[in-house]
Amino acid sequence: MKIGATHIEDTFAEAFPMRFARLIVTAADDHWLDMACREATGFATSVIGCDAEAGVEQLLSPDATPDGRPGAALLFFGFSSEPLGKALLARAGQCLLPCATTAVYDGLPDAEKRVPLGSHLRYFGDGYQKSKVIAGVRYWRIPVMDGEFLVEENAGVGEGVGGGNLILQGETQAQALAAARRAAEAIAELPGVIAPFPGGVVRAGSKVGSRYKQLSASTNDPYCPTLAGHVETKLHPAANCSYELVIDGITEAAIAHAMAGAVHAAAGELPAITAGNYGGKLGKFHFRLREVLGDSRSGE
């Protein structure tokens, strides 16, 4: 199928089950909220090398946050609850607790599976920490130099999906880059998903394995334009540059919805859009591009 001039390959994106947590972070104003979000979701591109994959899900207006201040919902993905819990504690402890004016709440109150948050961070209070139960929820108040760091007792963990992806192929780097940015911006608007790579876009798309034993992943050579003379390239004949978008989502539907939105935002001039998979052997979830688009059209 084609959208404008863009050929949509009949293939699928292969994705995996992941665990995720959702934190609501608030701060006194947008500036400090922005700082908190950046730090808390920094260095969180891929669990291949980071403790979690994280990003801002959406910004929340004051009337949508528990304490009536500007806030944001952050999503954190990991392969299982235990490392995810550790990552959350480390990030809340090192990025949010020190960040001026922040408070941290759980964004998954109904989740049964919980990981500790305030219940561990409280020890920073050195015995001066206090707890409060408000409307059935326990919060910890940890004295800090600008007042108190307020953090909820624990955070819920949900079952989500990681690794939804698209590969955009452009005639020029400029064309591909512009399309990738449009796609990333489309994803950023949507609830329930994050694109954890810088700006939502990854140029170092990877394949599983490497000729070097110590590496578990290496460059995605079939899509590297400079290797077209060395390996069997998968690039469209007209393409000289490609970018990947990786999407983690709280549900399968959220990813499918985000992929469709991204394709529509990106397509038009590009020669081709495809998706990455491992032949269906590794991931439980398969997002067939044409189905995703068909679904999204029928959903409109």
Add this chain to the structure above:
Amino acid sequence: MLRIVGGQVYDPAHGIDGVVQDVCIQDGRIVENVDAAPTIDASGMIVFPGGVDVHTHVAGGSINFARAMTPEDHRRTTAFIRSQTNRAGVGGMTPTTFATGYLYAGMGWTTVNEAAVPILSAKHTHEELRDIPIVDKSCCVLLANNEILLDLLEAGEMERAREVVAWQIWASKAYGVKAVNPGGVAAWKYGKNAEQLSEPVDGYHKVTPAKIVAGLAQIVDDLGLPHPLHLHCNNLGVPGNLTTTLETMQNLDGRRAHMAHLQYHAYGGDDWSTMRSEAPQLADYMNAHRNFTTDAGAVLFGDTVTITADGPWQHLLYKLTGRKWGNLDVENETGCGIVPYTYRPTNLVNAVQWAVGLELLLLIDDPWRVFLTTDHPNGACFWRYPEIIQLLMCRDFRRDCMAGQSDKALSRIHLPDIDREYTLYEIATITSAGPARALGLPRKGHLGVGADADVVIYDQDDDVARMFGHPRYVIKGGEIVIEDGDIRATPEGRGLLVRPPHDEQIEAFLRPLFEDYYTMSFDNYSVEMERIQQPEICDCIDTE
């Protein structure tokens, strides 16, 4: 007159082990035979002599202090509703006097020994004992920190000390002599304690805890008291106190003594985190030395209130628990401390304590020398004795109780390795025959001709705790007092006393001391005979 027919009789004093035979009662005593008497058909039932509690705290200033401190417990416990037969009251950790009588009798116990009476407030104790219906009562007077006696021991005046003790026993209308933390309570008057047996007590040069113990035991034997020295050792409750306990027993050098609540004195380890049970070592010593009897002072998990003359220990417990603390020092004589306490299975120390009480009962091989107590209310309330009987009789039940305990706790105790199960005959021994003999009460604890007609009849029941908790009949002095859980009659109990002979001249020695040390006049000090309900003066014995 009464004839109990067809019951399985357990009467260890006469070697009767579950034989079906009649028990006949006339004029409050067991007799050979009665004619045309009303009968109780006890077919399929079990007949025991009435229970005897050798060590309990049911009357006097300390328990009454504890009552005032624990209204929250009175509110949640069983309350006794006034009726034509019985008075109002409350049960719980510190039952009121009337309730105490109903609860003891309701469980089949008919004789109790109040283990700690200061002379100065002995009138108060006897007023309360009067108000404990049904059961017969004796009490032990606290002497191991009596400063007049300590002064005499310091001066080496043993003979005069003996005369003073004899006078003091009669002055307090007591039955026996109790020693609590010898020297330690006196030292507590200045906030100190006595932890080393051979070190002089604070304020003295020669008197040591060891000398107090040996001196009092000698005096008790010399006076021929039917009950030996009733001894609460130094360092109660402290990890590693086994050493003190064994030293104390060695120091007695063959003299008689009743070692009170040994559970609290059988610990190893250096501190709370390393505390462990040393019950086997203590049991071995008990097995090898027949001059001692003991009671378990067993602990059960749950809420209680601790009451002891051991003031320094109670201050420590207050600091450890942060709960309420009561303390009352009694001039020249003794003191008492009160702290509410909850024994928790999840607490390592409590888990060890729970095991030690049972281990002692199971490892001391002669049931005639180890008796069932909880040091009421310290280890648990007396009305929970049936639970302990179940633990003693049912190994599987013990195992079930230990199932939830941590490996750490299990590594500190020996109970999991003990297979012994008590028989009914042995239970009758540790609850009745043995303590009666240790108290030196010839008419108690058996069903032979001439014995007081204190008889308990239980429905046979596989649920041991239920069986012992709910006797079918309790007969006190020949009268049915409990039937099927209802109080039928509440006769007055007797007050059991001894009157060791003493030199009347001793009053001339004591009178001036009173002017100097006491705030009560000498003439007001002694308990008048009229305060004792149905007094019965028991004979002194030849202890040679």
Add this chain to the structure above:
Amino acid sequence: MSAIRLTLKEQPGVPLETEVLSPDALADLAHDEIRSLPVQLGKRRRRLDDFFEIEGERSDEIEVHGDLSLLKWIGRGMSRGRLTIHGNVGMHLGAYMTGGSIEVHGDAGDWVGAEMGDGLISVHGNAGGQIGAAYRGSPTGMRGGTIVIDGSTGLEVGMRMKKGTIVIGDTAKDFAGLQMKGGNIVLLAGAELRTGAWMIRGTIISLKPIAMLPTFRLARSYNPEFLRLYARFLSGLGITLPCAADEGRYDLYSGDVSVPGKGEIFVWQPAEAAASR
């Protein structure tokens, strides 16, 4: 299922103990069974219908009408349902309750919600002392739930409470928050003396200046984040708690250092007052 409606027909001469006036006791009963429930008049046992006209049956919604000032223990230990009282009510209202709600259109006596575990009690008039408190000797008072008194209260409000919320609309007498171990007391109109005496933990919020014990020390002024959450919870009960920085800020007092405790008393300083200091 319509409400069971009880109307007091005869004022008792001495206090009447009516712990049976509780949804737990009435909800499953037929009309006749309700009428014959025992109540305690002084030392004598009487029937509920000796004192009440009773309409309805089998409902956990109960309405009681009349001056019940001498009636004690209404709603004792209730765990569900709704109890509405049109008139004054005596001591121990909702003591030991674990759920459900009680609303009083009138005044209440001492010990409202004493040692309660959960549930909601609102009294639109005044109440006596020991609201949500521990009974004498007990280590712990209310362990959860909410009590809202629109009017004034007596001594020892929230004594030894551990969790939950008490809101007092008018002045509370001495020793509000005595030996408090946790939870929150909100004093919309302040209190008399010795507020927070012997506090171990817990929070007292006063919207009016109060006399502070010398064993409380002023920490600093700030706008605690948790109060913003708490304000939202209270707004569900129709109570406004100021917390925005432009409206003012809270002076925080810590104590009681005689214990020494980690309790806190927040005293609201409206913006103008804060500026003029």
Add this chain to the structure above:
Amino acid sequence: MGGKVSCTLGEVKNRADFVLYWGGNPAECHPRHFTKYALMPKGRFVPRGRKDRTMVLVDIRETKSVKAADIFLQIRPGKDFEALSILRALVKGQHVDEKQVAETGLTLEQLTDLVDRMKRAKFGVMFFGMGLSMTRGKHMNSASILTLAAELNAYTKFVAMPMRGHGNVTGADVVMRWTTGYPFGVNFSRGYPRYNPGEFSTVDLLVRGDVDAALILGADPGATMPQPAIDHLARIPTVVLDPKVTHTSRLARVHITTAVTGISAPGTGYRMDEIPLPLRPALRSPYPTDEDVVRRIHQAVAEKPDWMAAGGQTTTTQI
């Protein structure tokens, strides 16, 4: 939770080297207290008597007892609870500043000095009177001083005890405790004892008008209780047992004259330290003893039909 740490008076006589009175005027109200127990007597471990003791008096005004004191601390009326709270904080080394102390009318220096002396004492005792226990704060004022004494035991030996009013109040307390579990304010209306001071204590019952008859023994509430309580006693059938005509007997429906216990009737009195003393009659009286009268009333009541509802002998669900 604090507690009550006390002793018999002989311990004070024999050991106390620090004696404090708070809100009491023993020189006038307990005239023998100084000489017999607390201050003057030579004791076993205080052989020089008064010279071996430090006496501190805390009160709102200079009473006759001031002459006997080494240190007099004049506290501002109604600030006892505050001052005791500060002392508890200071004992534990908590920081309190001068400004916080000011409202008590005392200085930080005075209170710090007092704490030092208390900690240095070998055996300290604090007696407190109605100036503490009956002023604003009441039972919490008493609890404060009792807790201060309990906490001082972390440093040295310390006890505290109330100087109680006249009559055998302590004896009534003691007997109520062993018969009902509670010291006073006991209600038997449900057949078993219940306790709730403020609800069941006599003065509250009378002020609220919760009782419809009264039997009064060994007390003269007509002279001491607040007017609404007295008015209620006059309204209801009140029966008084008393050797003499009292304010209460004047308003009672029935006054039964009884023998004076301790003079013409035997009995037991309990001292303020709960030590029982036998009361031996020196004279004979034409009047019956209180005990005789109560026994006869009880017998007469027992012959009436029982009002208790039929039911078990015990209950596990107390109200």
